[in-house]
Amino acid sequence: MKILDYFEEGCIVILLAFMSIMNFINVVARMFSQSFSFTEEITVIAFVWVTMFGIASAYKYSAHMGMSFLTDKMSRKNQAKMVLFSTVCSCTFALLLFYYGCLTVYHESLLHAVTPSLGVPLESESLSIPVGAVLILIRSLQSGLRTYLSLQQHGKEAA
Structure with a gap:
């Protein structure tokens, strides 16, 4: 699990560095009246992957916005119930995202859809949805279980 603990962040760092380099190359090329349209395609594909990895990473750290002004007023027992519900x-x-992401990848593979400049199969971009959904599912379960157990532990100490 240690590899998975830093998987999202590692992918995010690598992809953001890659995107920065691609955009820098394109800016320099434009100064010499050249343009590499393929860099825009690669950057968009990388951005979609970064977004999905970022969502999973935020779940890992319980960094998504919440309605704590409601739950903070509840007892620890009710807070634990709300964590389970959440x-x-x-x-x-995540399961719906996985299902519909797989359908999207399947349909794009049937259509043999490709990007305009590079001819890269669009599945390379759409595959980020089911992969990200699996990571979101794992991180959601980890975060929910960790928070639930913490609330249970604090509830027993208060009693």
């Missing part, structure tokens, strides 16, 4: 909702979302 985790179930997040997992349901």
